[in-house]
């Protein structure tokens with residue numbers, strides 16, 4: 001049975017597929033240019049990235065303790081959430097205390113809050129969450145879901161965005177990106193003024209100092225985290241770096257891998273709420289540290305996927321992702337990252353088939369800034385999925401094994417090759433639907449060998 | 455090591471590989487008990503049967519430290535990386551991909567052919583070389599052949615969508631990726647499409663023949679052997 005991604009490939013509208021390919025493919029080329037310009041060698045930076053995040057995972061317990069202690073010293077209120085439900089309850093509790101129901105909540109882009117489906121919960125409780133990242137904003141007004149962890153509307157083009165804006169009465173039809181940005185800006189500016197609460201994700205938590213680091217290009221994260229009275233940051237528990245000095249590598253490594261920049265337009269280093277005598281910044285900063293399946297992954301064979309810094313480079317380079325975008329994976333984390341993380345977080349039983357939606361070309365491992373060996377993880381997931389009977393191709397591998405370990409059977413099988421067209425193999429239709437069957441080209445090697453070399 | 459696709463469909467690739475190695479003065483040995491490296495069930499997730507085939511392949515092909523060369527990056531990667539996943543406590547055997555062998559072991563940086571091969575070639579780099587550091591070696595040798603012109607390819611590092619059983623169990627993804635590859639390979643109107651892996655050749659060739667594009671699809675070993 002083919003995977004959900006393959007099935008989706010038959011339904012994806014042509015324009016979406018083209019949008020994704022057009023936007024994702026060049027990022028792979030420009031990624032190397034950006035990293036080499038900054039580091040001299042992209043590969044040396046990747047080695048450093050892998051070693052540092054590997055260290056973090058090996059010392060996660062102590063680093064988290066240190067981080068929490070420093071945050072508390074800085075006046076940041078730390079909360080621990082074991083799963084999505086607990087995280088949502090904690091966040092709702094903070095919101096209820098900070099503002100009356102019906103209040104607007106501005107949100108900066110955050111995959112962690114997508115993961116726990118926070119918006120649904122906020123809305124059910126009567127709050128009005130507004131996504132302020134331009135891409136996420138479009139996703140929200142369209143009732144869509146993000147199809148990429150960095151560029152959520154990679155599947156849309158500016159004409160479609162304008163249609164949505166016209167529908168929402170944000171402004172007249174236009175195909176000029178700057179005008180579209182201005183339309184959204186005008187609307188969102190009002191929301192920033194109204195909102196008493198801002199919610200963001202976290203790109204890096206620095207264990208040494210208890211600082212929260214956020215990067216972005218639009219300025220909406222800054223407004224969400226400084227114009228509001230209460231800032232709530234949601235962080236997956238693996239998102240630590242040991243020291244401030246590590247940022248010297250990780251900021252350009254992430255920016256280069258994600259958006260081919262040397263550094264993002266904005267970098268925020270949030271170390272505390274507003275202090276007495278200061279004029280701006282929120283009165284309270286809350287940090288919700290989210291487990292939601294991560295500690296389970298940490299103690300298993302897919303631990304290294306927790307090195308991920310969510311740059312999206314593996315999505316951009318993946319031949320499968322380039323064809324279908326993120327929707328086909330039916331999970332907030334798509335592409336090669338999602339194919340490992342989704343079954344890791346939610347179980348092979350639920351998302352194990354994603355491991356099959358890969359040609360194992362290895363492009364993802366090549367571009368990953370922290371060198372996560374995604375292809376071998378996909379293979380291990382297939383092994384696990386096969387043993388648990390979650391995946392099954394319907395190919396009789398026992399017969400194949402029988403032939404491939406008995407030279408006599410193998411050779412007699414080979415003599416049938418020229419008649420392959422006559423063999424009623426269960427998978428033949430899948431091959432011949434789009435391709436001609438291969439024919440033996442020229443002489444067989446064995447015949448030649450016994451004539452010339454024996 | 456012949457590889458199963460070469461055994462079944464692409465005999466000339468094996469013959470060419472033998473000619474190349476003999477031309478360089480090597481004594482070539484072919485064990486006719488060889489079958490497959492075990493990659494098909496391994497990639498499908500059936501590691502139980504994959505281990506059986508891998509064990510058999512190891513006993514036939516890697517009983518000692520003889521030099522093993524194969525005209526497929528995919529099979530070489532299976533032996534070096536795949537066996538490591540199947541048998542994590544053992545040191546996997548060494549198996550060279552042909553162009554890797556010619557450049558790293560023999561030390562060639564160009565191919566000493568005597569004949570001209572006047573063709574515009576779109577070269578597709580087989581992805582499985584990534585795992586074992588095989589990248590531009592075959593292109594380097596081909597480019598040195600008199601008359602060969604290698605054409606630039608848009609998104610040249612992208613997979614062709616073969617992926618072993620992937621191409622039949624995920625047929626729609628495979629087809630889409632394949633058509634995109636064919637489009638970019640044909641963009642500069644090559645005389646031939648050349649690759650280093652028979653899986654890619656079989657898939658790309660099959661797609662193009664179905665579309666009525668009659669353009670030769672060849673393994674680089676065939677060209678190197680022809681110009682000797």
Ligand code: SF4
Nearest residue numbers: 308309311312314368
């Ligand atoms: S797995 Fe690697 S390449 Fe993919 S998003 Fe994470 S860090 Fe980036």
